[in-house]
Amino acid sequence: MFATLESVQIIDMAEDIAKMILNSDIADEYRQCLYMMKTNRETQNKINKFIKLKEQYEEVQRFGRYHPDYQTVMRNVRLAKREMDLDENVAKFKLAENALQHLLDEIGIIIGRSVSDSVKVATGSPFFDTAKASGGCSTGGSCGCSA
Numbered sequence: 001m002f003a004t005l006e007s008v009q010i011i012d013m014a015e016d017i018a019k020m021i022l023n024s025d026i027a028d029e030y031r032q033c034l035y036m037m038k039t040n041r042e043t044q045n046k047i048n049k050f051i052k053l054k055e056q057y058e059e060v061q062r063f064g065r066y067h068p069d070y071q072t073v074m075r076n077v078r079l080a081k082r083e084m085d086l087d088e089n090v091a092k093f094k095l096a097e098n099a100l101q102h103l104l105d106e107i108g109i110i111i112g113r114s115v116s117d118s119v120k121v122a123t124g125s126p127f128f129d130t131a132k133a134s135g136g137c138s139t140g141g142s143c144g145c146s147a
Helices: 005-022 025-039 041-061 070-085 088-115
Strands: none
Touching (some): 005 088, 041 070, 041 088
């Protein structure tokens, strides 16, 4: 592949966008929440407890309802997951993670639209999936075709 001036400029612009994302308030909040979640002993105990119970859950799933500890393991996993999800540090991290993902999705939509309005952009978000940039012939004629 030959490097043209245009391809070098595109790479430079992409690197600038990446630097802006990394230096954004949203990314700073994400890193701070990740640090708090990883360094808080109580939060880590809840996460580790859930991971251990999840391993038991996967073992029980091999046999389904016929496993002798099925009900106990299922209840314990649900309780541990709820306890972990309600932890302040985990909740803040999930919110920060969603905000960062939303930012990345928006950037992807903008870049996709700059190429063409019919470019499909996989965002994983139902809001963005209905955006004009993610339409096209596979959406049952919403692009204006006669499909």
